[in-house]
Amino acid sequence: MLKPDILLSGPPRVDHLLIAExxxxxxxxxxxxxxxxxxxxxxSAHKDIDGRGVELSRDRVNAxxxxxxxxxxxxxxxxxxxxxxxxxxxxxxxLTIQATRxxxxxxxxxxxxxxHAIVSFPNFGHWRIRTxxxxxGRMPQTPNLPEPxxxxxxxxxxxxxxxxxxxxxxxxxxxxxxxxxxxxxxxxIRRSLxxxxxxxxxxxxxLSSHSEP
Amino acid sequence: MNTAxxxxxxxxxxxxxxxxxxxxxxxxxxxxxxxxxxxxDQLLAPVSIAYxxxxxxxxxxxxxxxxxHALTGDQYVASTHPVTKKPGWWQTLVGPGKPIDTNRFxxxxxxxxxxxxxxxxxxxxxxxxxxxxxxxxPVITIRDMVNAQARLIDHLGIDQLFCxxxxxxxxxxxxxxxxxxxxxxxxxxxIATAALHSSQNIAFHEVGxxxxxxxxxxxxxxxxxxxxxxxxGLAVARMAAHITYLSEEALHHKFGRSLQKRSKLTxxxxxDFQVESYLRHQGSTFVDRFDPNxxxxxxxxxxxxxxxxxxxxxxxxxxxxxxxxxxVVSFTSDWLYPTRESRExxxxxxxxxxxxxxxxxxxxxxxxxxxxEESEFFATVRGFLNAAGVKRGLKV
Numbered sequence: 352m353l354k355p356d357i358l359l360s361g362p363p364r365v366d367h368l369l370i371a372e373x374x375x376x377x378x379x380x381x382x383x384x385x386x387x388x389x390x391x392x393x394x395s396a397h398k399d400i401d402g403r404g405v406e407l408s409r410d411r412v413n414a415x416x417x418x419x420x421x422x423x424x425x426x427x428x429x430x431x432x433x434x435x436x437x438x439x440x441x442x443x444x445x446l447t448i449q450a451t452r453x454x455x456x457x458x459x460x461x462x463x464x465x466x467h468a469i470v471s472f473p474n475f476g477h478w479r480i481r482t483x484x485x486x487x488g489r490m491p492q493t494p495n496l497p498e499p500x501x502x503x504x505x506x507x508x509x510x511x512x513x514x515x516x517x518x519x520x521x522x523x524x525x526x527x528x529x530x531x532x533x534x535x536x537x538x539x540i541r542r543s544l545x546x547x548x549x550x551x552x553x554x555x556x557x558l559s560s561h562s563e564p
Numbered sequence: 565m566n567t568a569x570x571x572x573x574x575x576x577x578x579x580x581x582x583x584x585x586x587x588x589x590x591x592x593x594x595x596x597x598x599x600x601x602x603x604x605d606q607l608l609a610p611v612s613i614a615y616x617x618x619x620x621x622x623x624x625x626x627x628x629x630x631x632x633h634a635l636t637g638d639q640y641v642a643s644t645h646p647v648t649k650k651p652g653w654w655q656t657l658v659g660p661g662k663p664i665d666t667n668r669f670x671x672x673x674x675x676x677x678x679x680x681x682x683x684x685x686x687x688x689x690x691x692x693x694x695x696x697x698x699x700x701x702p703v704i705t706i707r708d709m710v711n712a713q714a715r716l717i718d719h720l721g722i723d724q725l726f727c728x729x730x731x732x733x734x735x736x737x738x739x740x741x742x743x744x745x746x747x748x749x750x751x752x753x754x755i756a757t758a759a760l761h762s763s764q765n766i767a768f769h770e771v772g773x774x775x776x777x778x779x780x781x782x783x784x785x786x787x788x789x790x791x792x793x794x795x796x797g798l799a800v801a802r803m804a805a806h807i808t809y810l811s812e813e814a815l816h817h818k819f820g821r822s823l824q825k826r827s828k829l830t831x832x833x834x835x836d837f838q839v840e841s842y843l844r845h846q847g848s849t850f851v852d853r854f855d856p857n858x859x860x861x862x863x864x865x866x867x868x869x870x871x872x873x874x875x876x877x878x879x880x881x882x883x884x885x886x887x888x889x890x891x892v893v894s895f896t897s898d899w900l901y902p903t904r905e906s907r908e909x910x911x912x913x914x915x916x917x918x919x920x921x922x923x924x925x926x927x928x929x930x931x932x933x934x935x936x937e938e939s940e941f942f943a944t945v946r947g948f949l950n951a952a953g954v955k956r957g958l959k960v
Contacts, residue, residue: 434915
């Protein structure tokens, strides 16, 4: 496990720590939807990466650049097409894919731009969501997905099983996959997904477009 | 034209003519034996480059920042202007403890080729004729300006600039530096600029030039010989241009329909409205410090700028293989160099996987925002330079 970064305001997110474990030191990283740059800063501090970010919110971009990170204002749907093939070792999309307009195209772009793609997302198959929908008959609101349906930016929520289907559809290879439960404990995704799809609140997938030797 | 600022000769023109040939600043004189080959394929010699420096160059010569000025700027970025006696045009950004911190960085600001504050331009005396060049001065380009600056950087013994910074036409020079002197630019900050001059911008420039040339005192460009200055023409050019530097919102906020020192309309063509009075003032003060022919030449250089067309119409090709760290800045209310055009630069840089940051600053001050103290903009420049400084191994 990595030590928490003392420069960061709070403790690092569990999914960020996992991503940091997946990334090889010294690699080139593109973080799409980089927010305040927490992950980029974590990776710079611990993995000596050459990092870039893309972020939709102007205020967050300015905060990132002020902190010395290389970040542009843009979004995953519009701005990924410009990047050349295999420009990065890792193209990361952290808790953002569900908010994109065209998740399939975004995923294809990530796999084209990066030798590896790392995608994390909230799992809509989590038991809490299933029970809310079943018993309340309304769109679920959880600490992980707090906004009501009309205010949520999440246009394309999916379950872990749904995501695995998309990975197959775009012909990508799963190198590793981990789900987190509500208390942040890791539930490695093995052959059967059903349990993880029920207890995993978030999932992180390390993908590549072809099998690495 | 009776509505234009009527101003009699007050000595500032004499001072301006002196500054054009014997500037108060430092000057590099390139001799006849070191001509500058221009884009128009002419050789220009001798060439003078007037410049100011601030701060100290470190032993490794790794802390130099080149500041490129805009259309009507000059080398006095952070010191008093010798003609207007006003503070430096970017004194809020450049200085001790400022975002471009002269306690840390060695700041160089040259007057551009074609300018009128001591670098060779149409107001300079042609040594062959002992008269001002006037329209005998060759038409120059942004690339020519940058090549002249490169000679100055050679002269200062600097291999690689830590950063090249500039707004508007200064930003064009930044892009030109990054595209054609790639290895000499560690980091680059193009602000409120574009990789090519738009049709609308060319159109505004043409209006300005026509205003100058329509003034009978322009004398076919030979006004020096006739002891005249096309004051009215240049003032109108400046007034029209000044509108493009602001925004509708800024004008409305600043002036609205307020009347100038009167309580009712005068039913005349006097400056009833504050905005008219303001523009007239902008026009007349500009004429005091700027050479009309210089204005023609520099606007032309901007019109000719198109970084993509030199690279097979693909802007990304201009930056292929670049190792420079870029920070592109635009302003929301800038309609002269809108964010869209900055974004095109960013897309081109992304296409070659360059190291680029891009910040759009929210403000209603229009294109002029880059000259104003916008705290978010200043924080961006400071943050970017600090991070680049760490990569460059500069002391914090």
